Amino acid sequence: MSATLPSERRYRERAFMEALQKLGRMPAGLTLPAVVILLVVFAIPTIELFLTSLNAPSYSLVNYHSFFEQRANVVILWQTITMSVVATVICVIIGYPTSYLIVAAPKPLRITLVVLVLIPWLTSGLVRTYAWTVILGDRGLINNLLIYFGLIASPLTLVYNRLGVYIGMVHIMLPMMILPLLSVMQGIDKSLMAAARSMGAPPFAAFWRVFLPLSLPGVRSGSLLVFVVCLGFYITPQALGGLSDAMLSNVIAAQVQNSVDLAPIATAAFILLAIAMVVLSLFGVDLSGTQARRSRLSTRPRLNRLISVVSGARYFNEIANRYRAKRWMNQVYEVAHGSVWSKIAGAVFIALVLVYLLCPGFVVIVMSFSDAAFLEFPPSSFSLRWYWAFLGDPAWTGALWTSVQIGFAVTILSTFVGTLAAYGLSRTPSKLRSVLTMVILTPIVIPVIVVGVAAYLGLADIGLLGSKTGIILAHSIGANASVVVIVSAALANFDRQLELAAKSMRAGPLKTFTRVTLPLIRPGIIAGAVFAFIGSFDDVVVTSLVSALAVPTLPLKMMENIKQQIEPTIAAVGSLLTVLPLLWLAALYLVWRRSKLSIPHLLAEPTP
Template identity: 60%
Template sequence: MQVIQKLAQSPLTIVAPALTILLIVFGVPAVQLFLESVSAPNFSLRNYYLFFGQYANVRVLLQTLEISAVATFICLVVGYPTAYLISTASKRARMILIVLVVIPYLTSGLARTYSWIVILGDTGLLNSALMHHRFIAGPFPLIYNRFAVYVGMVHIMLPMMILPLVSVMMGIDTSLISAAKSMGARPSTAFWRVYFPLSMPGVRGGTLLVFVICLGFYITPAALGSLGDAMLSTFIASQVSTGYDMGTISASSFILLAITLMLLSVFGLNLSSAPDAAPKPPKVFYQRLGILRLIRSYFNEISVSSRAKRWPMELYLARINAGWSRICARLILAVVMFFLLFPELVVIIMSFSNGATLQFPPTGLSLQWYTSFFNNEAWYGAAWTSVKIGLAVAVVSTVVGTLAAFGLSRVGSGLRSFVTMAILTPITIPVIVVGVASYVGLVNLDLIGTERGVILAHTIGAISYVVVIVAATLANFDTRLEQAARSMGARPFTAFIRVTLPLIHPGIIGGALFAFIHSFDEVVTTSLVSGYSVRTLPLKMWENIRNEVDPTVAAVASLLTLLPILWIIALYITWWRPKAGSQVVMLEGVA
């Protein structure tokens, strides 16, 4: 009896529901996939030999790595200076810029992909404008090629590169750069020797996160690329849909998973709220060779007098250069924000066209495509299905994820890290692998093609988002308040309900919103587990984009683009509600 009481009071007990859902829907099926890939119980590597024995498979794998690496590199090159400029802006400007980055991040990826079809198509915005001004005689091939794939992937992944970088850069003590300059370091030297090493955790985390997610891209390459731009996720999804040999599917999935796990183990991914240890400065080659160091020191001493003479002139030039620097900074930010927001704006404007086809700018304004959406049962029925599934996922994942985050905050750091990484696995590996494992798990439960199955498949990823957000809120929670409530006679459950829950409710609401967004926008896993009988709005949009090119899609994409504004308003009201004196009032209420 005492053992049962101890287990009931253990923090891991309230983590158990999240782990149970994860194991049933993802963990055990993943083990099944691995055993299938090695032909258990005979244990053979035949499936892997067959995969690498076909040139087409190897080419698709290398192509997946190449596309992911190039897209990640572009995101880093564009995202780093953008994040730097955002982090160094004034508080008001920084808040506005972060909101402008978050809006496309919260927008449906399918809607953003569709926006580039509208812009880059043969009759799209760019070709129409170029032909109208007689720059070209016929449509320029801007779509269904590698260029369009890179544009679409970078547009979707750029916010995921910028936001981690901004988070790290805002924590850097800029007085260190000023100190380096005061000791004679040039601005470029101070940046590369002081600031850049301190920003490496953000570079490492953002790059790794973007690359891993790119490995599992399916919709964007399929919609914007040609058959020659197919990625491994497309290959796996087509095998699942055609009922191909599960051994081959398992081997393909685990090859992609092995690459991901290797990257995560080598470079690491800090998803906790705790900052990394201070990074060590990079070892430069001349520091290993004493003779080169002596030569450098000698020339530095010679240049001291000349630099002293140039000092007054450099002070004057610095003022002039500062003006140009501000102009360049504003220009860079304007271009990046234009790239992130303009495609969605184009789709919104074109959705009000009164013509039989989409035009920009519209020759006249009309609500015909919105009327078509609300009058077509296939469209509004799919939307209602997505809402029902999203609400169910939000409720389940919020309850289970909040309990898991609360329990993890009460266990030791070593065990907490292990369990947290297990819970976050569905959002740290390629989504196609999660989809295939979920497919196997729902086959075991006989839930393929049911709404309950889709809810379970969405819940494992939604729980991860809830745990991350609620855990970040709990990291700032003063546990002494709960201890004080218990010292005044409150039971543990009462202290949690009356003290802890009201103080962490912003994180809970934020987690619920992200869980709903995750479910409402999910298309890859849904396409695998829906069995063509559960038609969500993203599936209906994807089907329409591939087959019909119905302009009603523009109205749907516009509605999905406007939804993030509602999310931002909800998060603003939740997070910025005044809390002055709330802690004292709660303790008095408990007493």
């Protein structure tokens, strides 16, 4: 009997190890670390919040009924939806022509314009919001210029109202609208426009019937992303708006910090989540690009009908055939080059948009060199006084060091976990891959305040609320999703025949990955790591909820400074954070360039 037990134990241990090895050989098993973190920190607490909102275990809608019974809640909810819709519409109105003009620009200029759009997108949202409080203030840049030129006698009220909130929201979200539009517009075959013009279609008709339908997937994706993110806006309405401009996120955050009753918090969070999920389910973002292809196919009959109508018109105008042919050729040439006035108008429009995007960062940098004891633009004198004040204040440097520590920890964790998940998803059957991808990306496609509330509850359940470890886990659920998106894009362009070739030369799975796959997707991994660090370092909403005021990060210190006293020290901090995206872009460019130079050598090198 005693001899049987050890043999049974060894058998069970061997069976367990074989099961683990089998799981490790399953591609979907590589997503397990990301899914486990998501379940512990976000998914399970979200279910608990939902049950709490339903007044479990009695299960009723009393909490939702109580929410809608209070007129103030209904007003704030409607205000949240309205402000999000208005900001989204403004972003479409500004972002669509901006994207169109960028795509139509020559390649060197196009790259420069895209980089200029990326810089404010990578800059801290808190810094940009802080900059607008100075630009729009009574003694701010705009009022000073208007008074200087004699256009107004007294300062205009541009901040601490709805106008200031819209200016700040659109400024933060405009790059998020432009980038999906650029992605779709770049893939549209420009010969289709030329074909429509060559068949006699006027410029506006060619654009309206050909280009616009093909670009609608980009409009849809950008609008959905902007709207959902705007639903969770927290800092911008608080900093730039008045008491009547609060959004539901502000109410939820105040309840988390001041109340111990989870029922109203869970109810408000799920109402916000329900709005986002309904919109996403009706007009869902398709990350696979199939919608763009479907849209492209569905618009071809329209183009054919357009060509048929124009051809019929040409048949009835054969007398002027030579003149019309010459005019059509000139119009085709105009598609590529355009008139002088259209070039001037396009250049002025792009310049105004870039000034709007880049001006806040420029103002912060200039103000940081002021020698005055208060914020002023332009500074009356220049010095490094506030940089030395920042470096000499343990509160500021301690907060910076805390943010750096948390950011690097999140980067290491999310880069490893996210890369494993992306690699596994790329080799998983399509149906299972779609489900797992949707699960992993959930934290970045719903309002961030909901993620923060769920993480607050999840970390409280495991005893990590108010700790650095808890903040790292809370940040990692969004960072994992970002890494998965970026690394998956790199793997989508990866030729798997190279792996098969390496294996045919007796390279094992690990050596194949380290010698072939990893070097080719390294730029995507590094880009994912950069975005993971930026997202963690800049986070305010989630950190403010899960830190429980016990872990002072740099964004929290900045937010506290903005609330209590606006002194030029924060301008010095904002200036450093404004320059930081340039370093990220330079690092990404060097990695990309080095990768391009090393790929031919890598492919030529035999695998032992």
